[in-house]
Amino acid sequence: MAEPLIQIENLYKVFGKNPASVMTLVHEGRSKEDILAETGHTLGLKNINLTINKGEIFVIMGLSGSGKSTMIRHFNRLIEPTEGVIRVENTDVMKLSAKELEQFRRHKMSMVFQRFGLMPHRTVLDNVAYGLSIQGVDKAERNGKAREWLETVGLAGYEEQYPAQLSGGQQQRVGLARALCTDAEILLMDEAFSALDPLIRSEMQDQLIQLQEQLHKTIIFITHDLDEALRIGDRIAILKDGEMVQQGTPDEILLNPATGYVEAFVKDVNRARALTVETVMKPPARRITADTIGEALEQMKRIRGDYAYYVSDDGYQGVVTQQALEDANSETPFEEVVEAIPHVAPDAILESVIPETLESQYSLPVVDEEGELKGELSRRSLAEVLGDAESQTAAESSDNRG
Structure with a gap:
């Protein structure tokens, strides 16, 4: 069950000389443009409410000026809200004293920046160990941990290099290792991969996903790239002009856009690469569990269609057709009428199963790692x-077995 870690309630941010003076206009629902024209103040965030669960990658996305980077800086109070509540594990961050806030930033959250944020005069090892040095960890221990994290991100052997000697992708790996080295529970990543070339960016996304499978950190990831959000996010919040217009899982946002703005956002997404089999599959309505030919025929009569999936105590076994059952006799071993066909995993990307789906005369069975x-x-x-027109044509011209 999801365990809430961060809760944001009624969060507002207004930039200007006297933010409190314009909150009446904000609460009246005046637009961002009207408030700016009338008061010279800029509405950065408007009535943000969200819960981020422990161990998830929560993506906040939007175009330039949407408020996404403003929001992430509220989590550790680099920016003070005009109104609202920020709780981390039931601690009201707004009530922390200056000293408590300093400790909170050092131990609870780490940040990975878009432009790496490395110190050019320090070695790679010293950059990674820097957060631990601030915490007062002795040199031997912090260097040992730094070496471990450099190995984890694939940079073992680069300890004595300097940032200028590394590629952009390597520098970002150093930044990631530095953030992880402090063992902070929450990782804040502000456009962390957007400065990288497309290929390196894809590799970093892969590495983040792999690391998360091991570490189960709570990661708040800021991006303007919907493809990136869909690829790495467990849940996504989309901002527009400081307001949250939709929040949900990647498939919810892709398949059920809440507004015209979101619909325009997702229009050009390659769904075959963004969705998994689990988001598209239907419940397995055709199921045979009998042990004999006669029992199987009786079950087949109650099933819409002329084939079914055979499931035993050991899980999915294959496909049984009505024709094969009718051609068999009472002496035929049941196993002989079971046809083995390819099955797919629930977490498989749709793009990877399209050929099998179109070529198979049956709907493909979706089977998990336990064989269920x-x-x-x-x-x-x-x-x-x-x-897709090609897929639609194939579906309509099928023999109605799908």
Whole structure:
């Protein structure tokens, strides 16, 4: 069950000489443009409410000026809100004293910056160990931990290099290792990969996903790139002009955009690369559990269609057709009428299973790591979610087995 770690309630931020003086206009619902024209104040965030769960990658995304970087700086109070509550593990961050806030920043949260934020006069090892040195950890211990994290991010052997000697991707790995080295529970990543070349950026996304599978940190990731958000986020919040217009899982946002703005955002996304089989599959309605030919025929009569998936005590075994059952006799071993066909995993990316789906005369069984039948993936379901003409044609011309 999801365990809330960070809670943001009724968060507002107004930039200007006297923010409190314009809050009446904000609460009246006046637009950002009107407030700026009338008062000279800029509305940065408006009534943000969200909960971030422990151990998830929560992505905050939007275009330039949407308020996403403003929001992330509220989590550790680098920016003070005009109104609102920020709780981390039920601690009201707004009530921390200056000393308590300093300790909170040192031990609870770490940041990874867009432009790496490395100190050019320090070696890679010293950069990674810097956070621990601020915490007062002795040199031997902090260097030992720094070496471990450099090995984890693939930079063992670079300890004595300087940032200028590294590529952009290597520098960002140093920044990531530095943030992880303090063992902070929460990782704040502000456009961390956006300065990288596309190929290196993709590699860093892969590495972050792999690290998260091991570490289970709570990661708040800021990006303007929807493809990046969909790829790495467990949940996503989309901002527009300081307001949160939608919050949900990647498939919820992709398949059910809440506003025209979000719909325009997701319009050009390659769904085949963004969605998994689990988001498209249907429940496995056709299921045979019988042990004999006669029992199987009886079950088949109650199933819509002329085939079903055979499931035993050991899990999914294959496909049984009505024709094969009718052609068999009472002496035929049941195993002989079971046809082995490829199955797919629930977490498989749709793009990887399109050929199998279109070529198979049956809906593909979706089977998890334990061998349990979780669903079925048909040509028609694939065509509906992808909106692909080729897939749709294949579905409509099928023999209605899908």
